[in-house]
Amino acid sequence: MTINKIPSSYRIPLFCAVTLLFWMSMYTSVPIMAPYVEFLGGNHQLAGWIVGMYGISQMLLRIPVGIMSDRFHKRKLFITFGLFFTAIGGLGLWITHDFTWILILRALAGAAAATWVDFTVLFTSYYKHEESTKAIGTISFFNSLGQVLGILSAGWAADSLGWEAAFILGALLGLLGFIGSFFLVEKIEPDAPKITMRGIGAVATDRTLLFVSLLAILSQVLIFATVFGFTPVYATSLGADKFSLSMLSLFANVPVALASLFGGRKWAAKYGEKRMVVWGFILMGVFTFTIPFTHHLWVLMITQAFAGFGRGLSFTLLMGMSIKHMPAEKRATAMGFFQAIYGLGMFVGPVLMGVIGDWFSLNQGFIVLGILGVLSALLSQWFVRNTSKMPAVKSSSSTAAL
Numbered sequence: 001m002t003i004n005k006i007p008s009s010y011r012i013p014l015f016c017a018v019t020l021l022f023w024m025s026m027y028t029s030v031p032i033m034a035p036y037v038e039f040l041g042g043n044h045q046l047a048g049w050i051v052g053m054y055g056i057s058q059m060l061l062r063i064p065v066g067i068m069s070d071r072f073h074k075r076k077l078f079i080t081f082g083l084f085f086t087a088i089g090g091l092g093l094w095i096t097h098d099f100t101w102i103l104i105l106r107a108l109a110g111a112a113a114a115t116w117v118d119f120t121v122l123f124t125s126y127y128k129h130e131e132s133t134k135a136i137g138t139i140s141f142f143n144s145l146g147q148v149l150g151i152l153s154a155g156w157a158a159d160s161l162g163w164e165a166a167f168i169l170g171a172l173l174g175l176l177g178f179i180g181s182f183f184l185v186e187k188i189e190p191d192a193p194k195i196t197m198r199g200i201g202a203v204a205t206d207r208t209l210l211f212v213s214l215l216a217i218l219s220q221v222l223i224f225a226t227v228f229g230f231t232p233v234y235a236t237s238l239g240a241d242k243f244s245l246s247m248l249s250l251f252a253n254v255p256v257a258l259a260s261l262f263g264g265r266k267w268a269a270k271y272g273e274k275r276m277v278v279w280g281f282i283l284m285g286v287f288t289f290t291i292p293f294t295h296h297l298w299v300l301m302i303t304q305a306f307a308g309f310g311r312g313l314s315f316t317l318l319m320g321m322s323i324k325h326m327p328a329e330k331r332a333t334a335m336g337f338f339q340a341i342y343g344l345g346m347f348v349g350p351v352l353m354g355v356i357g358d359w360f361s362l363n364q365g366f367i368v369l370g371i372l373g374v375l376s377a378l379l380s381q382w383f384v385r386n387t388s389k390m391p392a393v394k395s396s397s398s399t400a401a402l
Helices: 008-026 033-039 044-072 075-095 099-114 116-124 129-161 163-181 197-204 207-237 242-271 273-289 297-323 328-359 362-384
Strands: none
Touching: 008 075, 008 099, 008 116, 008 129, 008 163, 033 044, 033 099, 033 207, 044 075, 044 099, 044 116, 044 207, 044 328, 075 099, 075 116, 075 163, 099 116, 116 129, 116 297, 116 328, 129 163, 129 242, 129 297, 197 328, 207 242, 207 273, 207 297, 207 328, 207 362, 242 273, 242 297, 273 297, 273 362, 297 328, 328 362
């Protein structure tokens, strides 16, 4: 095993900084997209489709990205492309007000987010195999911190200078991360076997991966229908301005960062993964259900803080569980499958919520989602109890071509 000649002591701090810039750039637009589309004259359904396009492009691209990454062992290259796409996406949103182009640009943002496969796998490779959950907890913390800082800076920019200022800020942050990505440390394993068709098939049919991914779909349905979808719309009905929307996102995402850090690094080992995942879904479900019964903005922020804490607990552990039983040469493919499958939730959540909002009301949508969250906790109780009984995918020594 050889590593680039850049001092290894810099690789983790540098990687965390680039990750921070990547998610800051991405989340200057994600939380404000639904109210921005409605500000331009779009309805709930159009807003749902535009928000959901971010998820569907990830769903379509993450498996190919994971397979190519495992095939060519070029994690850093994909990360660089991802940051380039975030910069282009922000610049495009700043330029256009056309809904068709906004839809395309959200798809491009989803393509950028598809490279999160390589962020997680490359960063995890810096740690021992058995420390995967710890590594995922650490990188998830910087993921969430980047989202929080992106949301705050975008809220300030949009409130002071207008909606478009948030998008140009995202482009600048993406550019900084793009430059930083050239200095990342690529962990090179010349003798590592390349993924084969048989290996892809083994990953795609792995029961642990499939069940964890199902739970992740349900998690993303809740997240993208609420905090990154229509909770900001509900907040505007309570009188929230642009800065208040950024504060709502702050309350929803700071607890995610804390839960990701402590849940992945400490609490999972102390209290068990099952308990953390189940309680995460319970918090998400209960505090989504309460949204329609909340009539003060500050109360809404508190409920979303609890829901965000639950999101950080459950989703971080699900991500770690998706790859920790996988051999090194299959990890990017497995992460690609996991992230592609949960991308379905990113698409279904806001589209479903938009349809319910136009046909019935957003309040009824939040109630349905709250019930879904509690049902997801029950499903987690059944599934996580049985994960240890599910066989791991064996490492393949074959280097046959695809």
